[in-house]
Amino acid sequence: MEKEYDGEAQCDEPLRAIFLPFLSTSHIIPLVDMARLFAMYGVDVTIITTSHNATIFQKSIDLDSSRGRSIRTHVIKFPAEKVGLPVGVEAFNVDTPRESHSKIYMALFILQHEIEQLFEDLKADFIVTDMFYPWSVDAAAKLGIPRLMFHGASYLARSAAHSIELYSPHLKVESDSEKFVLPELPDALEMTRLQLPDWLRSPNPYTELMKAIKESEKRSYGSLFNSFYELESEYHEHYKRVMGTKSWGLGPVSLWANRDASDMAARGLAKEEEGEEGWLKWLNSKPEGSVLYVSFGSMNKFPYSQLVEIANALEGSGHNFIWVVRKNNDADDQEGSGFLEEFEKRVKESDKGFLIWGWAPQLLILENKAIGGLVSHCGWNTVVESVNAGLPTVTWPLFAEHFFNEKLVVDVLRIGVPVGAKEWRQWNEFGSEVVKREDIGNAIALMMDEAGEGAEMRRRAKILSDAAKKAIQVGGSSHNNIIELIQELKSLKLSKSQR
Numbered sequence: 001m002e003k004e005y006d007g008e009a010q011c012d013e014p015l016r017a018i019f020l021p022f023l024s025t026s027h028i029i030p031l032v033d034m035a036r037l038f039a040m041y042g043v044d045v046t047i048i049t050t051s052h053n054a055t056i057f058q059k060s061i062d063l064d065s066s067r068g069r070s071i072r073t074h075v076i077k078f079p080a081e082k083v084g085l086p087v088g089v090e091a092f093n094v095d096t097p098r099e100s101h102s103k104i105y106m107a108l109f110i111l112q113h114e115i116e117q118l119f120e121d122l123k124a125d126f127i128v129t130d131m132f133y134p135w136s137v138d139a140a141a142k143l144g145i146p147r148l149m150f151h152g153a154s155y156l157a158r159s160a161a162h163s164i165e166l167y168s169p170h171l172k173v174e175s176d177s178e179k180f181v182l183p184e185l186p187d188a189l190e191m192t193r194l195q196l197p198d199w200l201r202s203p204n205p206y207t208e209l210m211k212a213i214k215e216s217e218k219r220s221y222g223s224l225f226n227s228f229y230e231l232e233s234e235y236h237e238h239y240k241r242v243m244g245t246k247s248w249g250l251g252p253v254s255l256w257a258n259r260d261a262s263d264m265a266a267r268g269l270a271k272e273e274e275g276e277e278g279w280l281k282w283l284n285s286k287p288e289g290s291v292l293y294v295s296f297g298s299m300n301k302f303p304y305s306q307l308v309e310i311a312n313a314l315e316g317s318g319h320n321f322i323w324v325v326r327k328n329n330d331a332d333d334q335e336g337s338g339f340l341e342e343f344e345k346r347v348k349e350s351d352k353g354f355l356i357w358g359w360a361p362q363l364l365i366l367e368n369k370a371i372g373g374l375v376s377h378c379g380w381n382t383v384v385e386s387v388n389a390g391l392p393t394v395t396w397p398l399f400a401e402h403f404f405n406e407k408l409v410v411d412v413l414r415i416g417v418p419v420g421a422k423e424w425r426q427w428n429e430f431g432s433e434v435v436k437r438e439d440i441g442n443a444i445a446l447m448m449d450e451a452g453e454g455a456e457m458r459r460r461a462k463i464l465s466d467a468a469k470k471a472i473q474v475g476g477s478s479h480n481n482i483i484e485l486i487q488e489l490k491s492l493k494l495s496k497s498q499r
């Protein structure tokens with residue numbers, strides 16, 4: 001007779017999990033943090049990726065192994081030659097040439113069989129795969145194991161997209177800039193057609209992919225989010241209700257998996273040795289809450305015209321700032337880099353600003369007491385990391401689901417001031433909108449205001465930061481979620497072995 005689940009299912013063998021991140025830095029980072037959490041709670045974890053992508057996180061895995069956790073990377077060879085890509089181009093990142101995108105997808109298609117075989121050979125008890133691998137739900141079904149789907153987004157963003165797919169409110173307004181309310185959501189959130197991702201505005205091949213992802217989610221064991229209940233509880237409940245699926249918020253994963261400075265420094269592409277003499281020394285010389293952290297994530301690049309507006313706004317704001325700047329290879333780059341180098345020299349002399357070129361150790365910076373707020377594109381990981389640090393944000397959504405995240409930050413949580421971005425664009429395009437220095441400056445002034453709404457936002461952000469810290473402690477919402485989920489997965493394994 002099958003043994004009933006008694007809440008304390010025991011297996012002799014540890015649970016074996018395989019994590020499969022997508023080939024893009026900002027999907028890899030949170031899913032790897034999540035994988036590390038499972039290892040922290042006794043699960044035997046293997047992360048499958050290609051060699052170039054492994055460099056983004058291998059240091060963290062080595063640190064965890066040295067702590068005695070059962071976690072490793074299984075590197076598979078990216079079929080660069082077969083798809084005609086130069087060695088090293090293995091991911092959708094800011095510098096990935098547009099013509100390479102379809103080749104990377106082709107490479108993923110080629111790798112699918114090898115990965116499916118690995119699920120079997122490594123005897124996974126469950127798999128956690130990025131949303132962009134809808135095929136993995138069938139692979140898991142063949143093996144009779146659960147597939148959990150990782151969402152790189154917020155519950156609010158997924159709920160908003162679902163609302164638009166279902167009710168098409170954007171087709172009931174007269175113009176691209178007329179506001180409409182997103183139907184059936186816990187709050188009356190207003191947007192315009194121009195702020196919607198193109199695939200939601202009108203069908204394109206990406207719409208089909210998103211449909212496949214949704215279908216695969218419905219057939220999965222459940223979904224995992226880098227979110228915590230107190231951050232968007234109503235949207236968490238709403239999402240589970242409308243989707244009819246199980247889902248667990250396991251965030252903030254950055255806080256949970258990276259408790260030591262060594263973890264924070266190892267994360268992503270940061271170079272540890274730069275810290276002491278550079279940004280850290282500079283930040284430590286600044287008064288508490290006085291510095292703006294200005295960053296637009298790992299995928300964005302701005303045209304020269306926009307960089308000039310940002311630079312002028314920052315200089316004109318009178319506040320200290322750290323600006324993470326990225327050079328790009330487009331036509332106006334020459335002119336742009338000349339301007340930026342001059343700007344860098346000037347703000348160094350005035351000691352008002354610090355430019356970080358390329359990649360910043362964001363977690364370490366955000367937790368520094370000198371930081372008083374962000375100017376950010378509302379990438380979901382950055383939203384969670386800024387909430388965790390108890391900081392308000394000037395919101396400047398650009399692409400992906402950023403405009404939905406802005407709604408959460410500004411309208412629901414009320415810890416953000418919008419810069420007034422009007423138009424969604426592709427992540428690898430400049431778009432036509434240039435946000436003016438006055439608008440950037442006004443939003444910064446409101447957020448950094450020591451009294452009034454600025455102070456209120458900081459107060460609310462601090463409450464959320466405390467909630468984030470509680471969520472991952474024993475008895476906290478995310479903590480309960482991971483313990484319950486692991487218990488559930490153990491029990492499934494046990495009942496499978498008894499069949």
Ligand code: UDP
Binds near residue numbers: 300360381382
């Ligand atoms: N990140 C970082 N340094 C950088 C840029 C990004 O550490 O210079 C990290 C950041 O902490 C976050 C992730 O990369 O965890 C970016 O994800 P997000 O969703 O915020 O934005 P995206 O890169 O997807 O636009």
